[in-house]
Amino acid sequence: MREYKILIVDDADNLALLLESRLEAASYEVKTANCAAEAYQTYLTFQPDLVLTDIGIGEENGLDLIKRIRSRCGTVKTIYMSGDLARYRSMLVEEKTLHHAAVLAKPFTTNELISAVSAQASH
DSSP states (O other), X not given: OOOOEEEEEOSOHHHHHHHHHHHHHTTOEEEXXXXXXXXXXXXXXXXXXXXXXXXXXSSSOHHXXXXXXXXXXXXXXXXXXXXXXXXXXXXXXXXXXXXXXXXXXXXXXXXXXXXXXXXXXXX
C-alpha cells in the first residue's frame, strides 16, 4: 500500500518544517511549499492526497490556491489553518459544506493535526 501524500503550504518555514516532521513521524509522505505559486507547481508534480494550507500565505491566500487546484482536480481534500478564522468564517462554512474541508485554528496540537489528517484520509 502506498503512503498517503500531503502537501503543506505555509509561509512560516519553521512551522512548515515542524508539521512536516510530525506528519512524517506518523508515516505520511510530505512535501512543503511557502507560497501559492510554489504550492501549485508542487501539487501538479507531487499529486498529494491532501493539501494542508495556511489561509494567509501572501498575495494569493490558501482559499484561492485551493480553488485554482480544484479547477484542475475537483476532489482535492483540504485542511485549512489560520490564527484568524473569524475573518474567513463564511468562506470556510462553504468549504466545509461543499467540499468536506477541515479547519484547524492555530495554534493546534500534534494530536489535533493527526486527527484532522486521519479524518480527511478516511473520507
